[in-house]
Amino acid sequence: MIVAENLVKEFKVLERRPGLLGSLGTLFSREYRVVRAVAGVSFELPAGVKAAYIGANGAGKSTTIKMLTGIMRPTSGRCLVNGLEPYRERRRTAAGIGVVFGQRSQLWWDLPVPDSFRILRRIHEIPDPVYRRNMARYRQLLDLDALGSTPVRQLSLGQRMRAEVAASLLHDPAVVFLDEPTVGLDLVLKEAVRELVNQVNAELGTTVLLTSHDIGDITAICDQVLVVNHGEVVHQGTMHELLRTADTRAVVFEYRDGPTPEQAVALVEDRLDGASAGRIDGGRIKVEYPARRWSVRQVMGFLLEHFDLTDCVAPEPDLETVLRRIYARRAGTREVPV
Numbered sequence: 485m486i487v488a489e490n491l492v493k494e495f496k497v498l499e500r501r502p503g504l505l506g507s508l509g510t511l512f513s514r515e516y517r518v519v520r521a522v523a524g525v526s527f528e529l530p531a532g533v534k535a536a537y538i539g540a541n542g543a544g545k546s547t548t549i550k551m552l553t554g555i556m557r558p559t560s561g562r563c564l565v566n567g568l569e570p571y572r573e574r575r576r577t578a579a580g581i582g583v584v585f586g587q588r589s590q591l592w593w594d595l596p597v598p599d600s601f602r603i604l605r606r607i608h609e610i611p612d613p614v615y616r617r618n619m620a621r622y623r624q625l626l627d628l629d630a631l632g633s634t635p636v637r638q639l640s641l642g643q644r645m646r647a648e649v650a651a652s653l654l655h656d657p658a659v660v661f662l663d664e665p666t667v668g669l670d671l672v673l674k675e676a677v678r679e680l681v682n683q684v685n686a687e688l689g690t691t692v693l694l695t696s697h698d699i700g701d702i703t704a705i706c707d708q709v710l711v712v713n714h715g716e717v718v719h720q721g722t723m724h725e726l727l728r729t730a731d732t733r734a735v736v737f738e739y740r741d742g743p744t745p746e747q748a749v750a751l752v753e754d755r756l757d758g759a760s761a762g763r764i765d766g767g768r769i770k771v772e773y774p775a776r777r778w779s780v781r782q783v784m785g786f787l788l789e790h791f792d793l794t795d796c797v798a799p800e801p802d803l804e805t806v807l808r809r810i811y812a813r814r815a816g817t818r819e820v821p822v
């Protein structure tokens with residue numbers, strides 16, 4: 485279980501002036517500004533949930549995860565992971581969590597992957613049957629044998645990421661934080677990582693908090709979505725609920741007889757204020773309309789009245805479009821005066 489209560493993280497950053505004179509000036513007069521990376525994040529994730537923590541670059545995702553894993557101390561607010569305050573109880577927290585940071589390694593740089601795993605086995609005091617069971621699972625799903633005796637520093641990013649994911653799950657943690665776990669992986673390996681996470685969650689009830697810019701990761705793994713924008717959680721709910729926040733809805737229909745497709749498009753755009761229509765493959769017409777202006781009932785009523793419908797579907801808004809809109813919303817500056 486993960487709880488964040490009004491979590492805030494601020495960084496004090498030296499204000500640098502441009503140019504050589506500016507740099508010299510910085511030596512004598514030090515002006516700081518405060519960057520609020522996380523601006524009061526609150527959420528609660530019950531055990532066993534697979535949640536995506538998503539947002540644009542710089543939204544505050546990694547900083548939140550660093551606080552939840554005990555690497556960083558919150559400026560204010562509180563978080564609890566498996567009932568522990570991570571920053572205060574780092575060792576006990578570490579025993580119950582797994583972490584993958586796409587940019588940082590938890591493996592021993594000069595050792596081959598199997599040696600790192602043996603060390604982790606000792607550190608976490610992993611019982612023999614658990615270790616054997618997990619190694620068998622990773623060997624098959626992530627093709628770990630292919631990594632051989634190469635030291636970690638000589639592995640490709642994709643090879644290393646496979647090993648990182650396996651290492652994070654080796655001790656059957658109750659909670660796993662995955663920060664960009666499929667970065668650098670090809671399509672087949674991405675699939676393998678997603679399958680592994682889903683399998684571990686289904687078998688052991690592992691709670692998953694995932695950040696990713698890869699929509700495929702989010703849709704393949706997560707049942708909950710937290711969207712963070714400018715350091716604040718602006719949406720929490722299921723994927724379906726997030727998609728329903730889109731203010732544009734669509735309907736695709738087919739009809740027989742009556743108006744030509746061009747006439748049909750013109751009719752829709754003329755009668756449904758704010759809607760846009762267009763022909764898509766074959767004779768089908770796609771209509772996009774503002775949900776605030778028109779209800780589904782009104783749109784369907786209109787179509788039934790004017791067309792002899794042979795097919796009609798209402799596709800879900802796609803996640804990418806919804807996220808693009810949320811990310812584009814600028815919430816002013818996050819910098820606060822010192």
Ligand SMILES: Nc1ncnc2c1ncn2[C@@H]1O[C@H](COP(=O)(O)OP(=O)(O)OP(=O)(O)O)[C@@H](O)[C@H]1O
Nearest residue numbers: 495497519521539540541542543544545546547548
């Ligand atoms: N150590 C630091 N010192 C100063 N500013 C920082 C520090 N770490 C992060 N920031 C700032 O805090 C904000 C949030 O950064 P963070 O890395 O949490 O974003 P993110 O959502 O993980 O982004 P990305 O998707 O690019 O990884 C950014 O404006 C970043 O520049």
